[in-house]
Amino acid sequence: MTEAGQPLIQIEDLTKIFYTDEVETHALSGVHLAIRKGEYVAMSGPSGCGKSTLLSIIGLLDTPTDGKYQLNSQPVENLDFGQRSRIRNQEIGFIFQSFNLIGDLTVYENVELPLTYRQKMPSADRKKRVMESLERVGMAHRVRHYPSQLSGGQQQRVAVARALGGHPSILLADEPTGNLDSRNGEAVMELLQNLHREGATICMVTHDPRFAKHAQREVHLFDGKVVAEEDLQKLMQDVHA
Amino acid sequence: MSNLIQDVRYGLRMLAKSPGFTAVAILSLALGIGANTAIFTLINGLMLKSLPVRDPRQLVSFGKGTDGGEVDGIGPGPLDIFPYDFYKQLEREHEPLQDVCASGSFPVRVSVRSSGAGSGPATQAISHLVSGNFFSVLGAEPVMGTALTAADTDAAGGHPVAVVSYRYWQQELAADRKAIGGAITINGTPFTVIGVMPPNFFGAELNADAPDMWLPLTMQQEVMLQPSLLNPHGLYWLHLMGRRKDGIGVQQAQAWVTNRLQQFMADREGAQISTQRRNEIQKIYVPLLPGGRGVSHLREQFEQPLRILMGVVVLVLVIACANLANFLLSKSVSRERELSTRLALGAAHWRLARQILTEAVLLSSIGGVLGLLFAFLGTRALVDFVVAGAKHTTLDPKPDLHVLAFTFGVSLLTGIAFGIAPALQISRMSVAPALNATMRTAVGAGGRSSRLLPKTLIIAQVTLSLVLLVGAGLFLRTLQNLRNQDFGFNRRNLLLVSFDPKLAAYKSEQLDGLYERILSRLSALPGIKSAAIAGRRQYMAAVGTPPSSFRDTRLCRTKISRLYSIAYRRSISKQSAYLYCSVALLVCKTLRPQQKS
Numbered sequence: 001m002t003e004a005g006q007p008l009i010q011i012e013d014l015t016k017i018f019y020t021d022e023v024e025t026h027a028l029s030g031v032h033l034a035i036r037k038g039e040y041v042a043m044s045g046p047s048g049c050g051k052s053t054l055l056s057i058i059g060l061l062d063t064p065t066d067g068k069y070q071l072n073s074q075p076v077e078n079l080d081f082g083q084r085s086r087i088r089n090q091e092i093g094f095i096f097q098s099f100n101l102i103g104d105l106t107v108y109e110n111v112e113l114p115l116t117y118r119q120k121m122p123s124a125d126r127k128k129r130v131m132e133s134l135e136r137v138g139m140a141h142r143v144r145h146y147p148s149q150l151s152g153g154q155q156q157r158v159a160v161a162r163a164l165g166g167h168p169s170i171l172l173a174d175e176p177t178g179n180l181d182s183r184n185g186e187a188v189m190e191l192l193q194n195l196h197r198e199g200a201t202i203c204m205v206t207h208d209p210r211f212a213k214h215a216q217r218e219v220h221l222f223d224g225k226v227v228a229e230e231d232l233q234k235l236m237q238d239v240h241a
Numbered sequence: 242m243s244n245l246i247q248d249v250r251y252g253l254r255m256l257a258k259s260p261g262f263t264a265v266a267i268l269s270l271a272l273g274i275g276a277n278t279a280i281f282t283l284i285n286g287l288m289l290k291s292l293p294v295r296d297p298r299q300l301v302s303f304g305k306g307t308d309g310g311e312v313d314g315i316g317p318g319p320l321d322i323f324p325y326d327f328y329k330q331l332e333r334e335h336e337p338l339q340d341v342c343a344s345g346s347f348p349v350r351v352s353v354r355s356s357g358a359g360s361g362p363a364t365q366a367i368s369h370l371v372s373g374n375f376f377s378v379l380g381a382e383p384v385m386g387t388a389l390t391a392a393d394t395d396a397a398g399g400h401p402v403a404v405v406s407y408r409y410w411q412q413e414l415a416a417d418r419k420a421i422g423g424a425i426t427i428n429g430t431p432f433t434v435i436g437v438m439p440p441n442f443f444g445a446e447l448n449a450d451a452p453d454m455w456l457p458l459t460m461q462q463e464v465m466l467q468p469s470l471l472n473p474h475g476l477y478w479l480h481l482m483g484r485r486k487d488g489i490g491v492q493q494a495q496a497w498v499t500n501r502l503q504q505f506m507a508d509r510e511g512a513q514i515s516t517q518r519r520n521e522i523q524k525i526y527v528p529l530l531p532g533g534r535g536v537s538h539l540r541e542q543f544e545q546p547l548r549i550l551m552g553v554v555v556l557v558l559v560i561a562c563a564n565l566a567n568f569l570l571s572k573s574v575s576r577e578r579e580l581s582t583r584l585a586l587g588a589a590h591w592r593l594a595r596q597i598l599t600e601a602v603l604l605s606s607i608g609g610v611l612g613l614l615f616a617f618l619g620t621r622a623l624v625d626f627v628v629a630g631a632k633h634t635t636l637d638p639k640p641d642l643h644v645l646a647f648t649f650g651v652s653l654l655t656g657i658a659f660g661i662a663p664a665l666q667i668s669r670m671s672v673a674p675a676l677n678a679t680m681r682t683a684v685g686a687g688g689r690s691s692r693l694l695p696k697t698l699i700i701a702q703v704t705l706s707l708v709l710l711v712g713a714g715l716f717l718r719t720l721q722n723l724r725n726q727d728f729g730f731n732r733r734n735l736l737l738v739s740f741d742p743k744l745a746a747y748k749s750e751q752l753d754g755l756y757e758r759i760l761s762r763l764s765a766l767p768g769i770k771s772a773a774i775a776g777r778r779q780y781m782a783a784v785g786t787p788p789s790s791f792r793d794t795r796l797c798r799t800k801i802s803r804l805y806s807i808a809y810r811r812s813i814s815k816q817s818a819y820l821y822c823s824v825a826l827l828v829c830k831t832l833r834p835q836q837k838s
Contacts, residue, residue: 061585061672082589089587100582104254109247114586116244162586 006073007034008169008201009058014067016053016224027053029224031067035170035203040196042215043205050224051205052174058203059092059172060084072169089117093163095173099155101147101162107134108143111162118166133161137191153184160191164200171195173204177211189214245599252600256607262572263604266565270608273558274655275615278640278648280551282620283627285643286636287540287547293441295380297533301338301491303481303498304528306446306536309346311476317524320502321536322346322477325458325470327505328372331481334501337494338483342378344445345370346480348452349464352744354426355413364413365744366453368403368427369444370461376404378484379445385410386421386436394459397471401432401460407440408633409453429746430463432456443635445482447537449628451635466743474509482532495529502527539636543627553712556705558655563702565659569601570695573663577670584672594664601660602653609652613640616648662694734770 016028028050035041043051056062057069060076063084069077076087094100101110111133115126134140137157147155156176163171173192177185189211196202196216204215212218220227256263291297304321312322328343335341353366373395376388383404393400403425405414414420414434424431443451458479462469470478485494506522507514534540573580580593620638628634640648742755756774763772 059585085584085587085589088585094585096582100578100585102579102582104251104258109251113583116247117587117589117592166587 007070008037008039008072009033009035009203010068010070010073011058012068014054014057014069015065016050016057016062017065027224028057028064031221031224031226033219033226035201037169037201038196038199040192040202040214040216041204041219042212042217043203043219043221044207044209044212045221047207049221051207051221053224054221055172055174055203055205058170059094060088085117089114090166091169093166093168093171095156095159095163095171095176097175097178099147099152099159099179101155101158103147105146106143107139107145107147107150107158110147110158111165114162114166129165129167130161133165134158136164136195137161151184152180153187156180156184156188157191160188160195164195170201170203173202175205175207177206177208185211248596248599249603251596252603255600256603259572262568266568266604267608267611269561269564270605270652270655271611271615273554273561274605274609274612274648274651275619276554276612277551277558277651278612278616278644279619279623280547280554281647282616282638282640282644283543283623283636284547284551285641285647286624286638287447287537287543287627288534289643290641291533292379292445292535293381293439297380298531299339299485300379300445300532301483301485301494301529302445302532302536303341303483305530305541306346306480306482307538307541309538311470311478313476315477315506315525317521318526319528320477320525321480321527323479323481323502324475324477325479326473326475327502328479328481330505331483331498331501332372332374335483337486337489337497339486340374340378341481341483342375343372343458343479343481344375345458345461346478348448348450350741350744351427351464352429352746353413363744363746366409366413366427367450368454368456368464369446369452370458370464371444371455372458375445375455378482380484381438381442383436384439385418386434388436388438389455389457394457397459397461397469398463399459400457401427401430401463402435403427403432403454403456404436404438405434405454406438406442406452408451410437413453427454427456428464428466428743430460432460441637443535445532445535446480447535447635448539449631449634449636451631451633453633466749480536482536483529491529495527498529499526539627553709556709558651559658560702560705560709562655562659563698563705565601565604566662567695567698567702569597569659569663570666570698573597573666580667580670581672584670590668590670593667593670597664597667598657598660601663602656605652605656605659608655609648612652613645613648616640616644662698666694 011031011033014028014031014033015026018025018027031050031054033054043054045051053062057064060071060079064077067077068075071087071091076084079087088094102113105113108130111130112126115121115129131140131143134143137160139154139157139161142150142154142158147158150158156179160171160176171192176188176192180188192202192204193214202215204211206212292300294300302321303323304319306321308322310322323343325343328341331338331341348367348369351366351368352363354363371389373389373391373393376382377390382388384407386404388404389402393402405420410416410420414423414425417423420434421436423434425434426432438455444455446452456464459471461471470476483494485491503522503525506525507519510518510522583593583596584590617638617640620640624634624636624638628636742752747755760772760774763769
């Protein structure tokens with residue numbers, strides 16, 4: 001839990017450079033970002049601007065090359081893999097573009113999966129949380145189904161339930177509507193909005209301005225930097241010119 | 242625990258998802274583990290299992306106990322066969338040992354009529370001549386009746402009593418409790434059955450044929466139908482076994498026994514013993530060896546081949562492991578997205594490695610269970626090969642707790658062996674593919690180092706396979722060479738038949754006439770070119786004395802010489818020396834012209 005007024009996510013001068021053979025790719029250059037508890041932030045920008053890289057670092061799936069990153073007021077930029085795994089499991093809920101449900105697990109088992117990685121959680125608690133999460137997304141009636149027996153929209157709902165099951169501090173959604181038709185996309189966005197209204201902190205990556213509008217705040221990235229909206233328009237025009 | 246159950250459930254689901262892969266993997270593992278278990282079952286039965294007696298670790302064998310027969314001249318070196326009067330000396334004075342017992346160094350095939358009047362149908366049985374204290378020294382109790390006691394061997398020919406095996410009691414004496422105290426006629430002499438030993442008891446010798454009965458040493462003449470071996474200065478024909486006293490070391494006991502033996506042999510030679518013979522006797526010694534597993538010439542014969550065979554089947558299993566490891570590696574690449582999703586959701590690397598290992602151990606466990614079935618069938622075939630057609634063998638093909646533990650251990654190790662490579666691969670896996678599908682090939686487990694592991698496994702697999710193939714090729718070549726070896730005589734159309742006239746109650750003085758009749762009748766048969774009769778000495782090892790009727794071999798020497806086109810061959814195995822009392826019929830058969838067409 002963050003102290004009153006303290007951001008949940010605090011990123012300062014973050015840099016990420018990918019090294020491949022002799023080529024250096026600057027994916028992020030001096031990014032500053034703060035996300036407060038209960039906030040719904042959308043990150044947008046053109047393809048290759050560093051949205052997913054930033055989300056990976058926020059989600060502790062990747063480490064920054066330089067800069068500071070605090071989650072719940074704790075520095076997390078230099079943690080080892082095991083520590084990052086534990087924080088990911090307890091503090092962060094992921095919603096992936098392609099759902100990433102495990103095909104050989106039932107809906108129930110998929111939602112339960114992150115909880116099984118917690119060392120001391122009794123199975124009765126797990127069951128309670130799984131059912132609560134599934135009820136929140138309206139999928140409790142499909143617990144015995146496998147992902148292949150569900151529609152895309154239903155699969156994404158199950159993925160949301162999986163993210164919610166661990167009672168995370170923040171939900172990270174990477175293009176959550178990218179693999180859905182517009183109707184199902186809208187339904188998922190509505191679900192995220194409901195969750196936000198219930199108090200969830202959400203950070204969503206999207207390149208679709210329609211869905212970005214659902215967020216409280218929009219963060220624009222361009223060439224690995226956070227830019228203001230009016231600057232983004234100008235930069236985009238320069239690129240096209 | 243619930244996580245482990247979940248891993249197992251998921252593992253089973255993954256196996257069911259790829260039935261083809263699962264079937265091939267389980268079958269190859271079952272064959273590998275089954276072969277290992279089969280060989281181990283035999284090794285366990287032949288080399289590791291203790292005698293089913295009281296405190297077997299206290300038992301010591303006087304020498305290896307693998308020589309058998311009736312021997313006269315003893316040369317320098319270790320000794321494991323002794324005369325009756327040396328045993329009687331040790332029976333009286335056995336300071337470092339609690340007691341010493343004796344048994345004939347060879348089984349004696351006898352003719353048995355179960356009716357006391359000696360008029361019932363005759364059957365053949367395998368008997369062992371043993372001292373009266375044999376059962377008490379071994380620490381074996383009968384399940385019914387009594388065992389032999391020292392009083393049963395106090396006078397030659399004085400106590401015609403028999404202790405029978407459980408199998409013999411069940412099959413030949415109809416499992417009748419009244420058989421205890423009943424009479425059976427052995428080689429024409431009535432014996433009283435006094436006890437039945439437990440089902441798993443086979444005496445102190447683990448040989449191809451399980452004994453049917455144990456008879457007093459002092460009944461040797463009646464049982465063997467030949468002159469007494471109990472007289473002073475008699476032949477060496479007994480195996481000895483003792484039970485150590487607490488606190489007495491083996492070296493100390495061995496020195497004491499050797500000293501007594503050398504003294505005994507010197508006394509036996511008399512006052513006119515030559516210096517050379519005295520020196521020879523000084524070089525004769527009795528190694529006291531652990532006797533808890535009994536003595537066995539089968540063990541001596543098959544120990545090394547079984548070890549080699551064990552090495553070969555272990556190599557086969559290693560190849561199967563390498564093969565499966567590569568299979569699992571390729572499967573883990575196809576599961577990269579699933580595994581990186583699990584990592585993203587907070588799984589530690591070790592947790593995923595455990596999942597993979599669980600799946601591998603599940604495969605190997607199922608393979609192990611099936612392998613146990615294969616092993617049971619395979620062990621039967623191996624035992625049949627080892628005991629070479631023995632009717633009732635002491636070797637038990639059934640798996641015991643040791644074998645089950647071995648199979649469980651091998652299955653577990655096998656699972657870990659082929660699961661460890663993909664598990665290691667996972668420990669280096671990145672979580673990025675979970676988030677970005679387009680990065681899968683760039684940051685997944687496809688780096689140079691991860692390609693090295695499958696390559697190494699393939700190289701190991703090919704190398705080991707080549708070693709086995711070359712070994713198998715050389716083995717086959719050797720077999721072919723042995724088949725084509727020139728034995729110095731013409732083996733074409735040669736038939737060999739063994740028979741033992743004494744079991745049909747023929748007396749010694751009747752034998753020459755019997756052999757002449759057999760030969761003349763055989764020679765008269767159409768298709769028989771020539772026939773001859775020989776004691777085994779004519780073509781097998783000579784340790785001991787052939788029966789009296791064969792001391793003069795003029796009867797057959799000429800014919801055998803003609804039959805084989807040679808004079809005599811060197812020994813093959815001295816373990817068959819005890820079979821001198823039987824004879825072999827050699828028939829050189831030619832086909833008649835009409836049969837050729």
